[in-house]
Amino acid sequence: MNLTVITPVLNEETFLGLFLERVTSFADEIIIVDGGSTDNSIPIIKSYMGKHNIRLFSNKQGTAYTDEWNESEVRNFMVDQAQGGWIANIDADEIFDDSLDAVLPGILAQTTAHVLRFPIINFWKDLRTVRVNAPNDERWSNDIIRMWRNGIGIRYQDQKHHCTLKARDSDIWALPSELINVPLYHYHYAFGKRFKFNDNRRGDVNLYDNQGEPDWSFRHGEYEIRTTPFSGQHPRIIRNHLGI
Structure with missing residues (x-):
């Protein structure tokens, strides 16, 4: 059984080389939609396409992460x-x-x-450092759906950004599922710029004007x-890329 990885991209030059090197080792098809990158993202993608x-x-x-931005x-x-x-939805970071x-062929073959x-x-x-769930902010250390069987009506709900999956006739969580004990690591806030334009809607790094360095000591009010x-x-x- 083969696997398609789907990935939206906008100015991801920091991560794209690492991402593509990794997903090309296990994906049969990779679909990328670019949202108007102005950095080196497109040349990096094209270097892998041949x-x-x-x-x-x-x-x-x-503008990303506004009502002009329809992620679904x-x-x-x-x-x-x-x-x-x-299908696997894996972001570039x-x-x-x-x-x-080692486990992917077996989990894709199960019925x-x-x-x-x-x-x-x-x-x-x-x-x-890993961010984990806190009261009123339970979004950081959950198990998440990142692969699903194609052709059974699973799609994204009509949401502008941070859209969630839905099943054809039921809640996505009502479908038969399995937890695979293989971590997915999210590096967005770990290295590189660690912050993207207009990506502080929740105020966690105290950069409402989108300028400067993140304030990692900032205390959120809620x-x-x-x-x-x-x-x-x-x-x-x-480890190889960063020498750690």
Whole structure:
């Protein structure tokens, strides 16, 4: 059973080389929609297209993370394009643990689960610190659906950004699922700029004007920003790239 990875992109030059090196090692097809990148994202993607099954599309929508930005439209377009028997939504700043490669053929061949859940590890301020759930802010250390069986009506709900999945006739969580004990690591806040334009809607890093460096000591008024030391091991591609 083959796998299509779908990925929206906007100015991801920091992560794209690492992301593509990793997903091309296990995906049969990669579909990317660029939202109007002005950095080196497109040349990086094109450098992989001759060697791998990568399909690149463009959909420039305006200012990111505003009402001009329709994330569900982009993601559902990729779902419609996917030719694999399974679909995985992996963002450009996310890397699967090395252990995925050994278990992936088996989990895609199984016939019982329609959706596959994975633990997500969200790094916060550096590669040694993980952000975890806190009261009123339970979004950081949950198991999340990142793979599902294609062709059974799973799509994204009509939401502008941070859109969620839905089943054809029921809640997505009502479908048969399986938790795969393979972490997905989210590096957005760990290295590089650690912050993207207009990506502070929740006020967690105190940069409402989108300028300057994140304030990692900032205290949010509505919830605690709770962290814990990272006790695992980064994927090989991250260790090699950063020399850790």
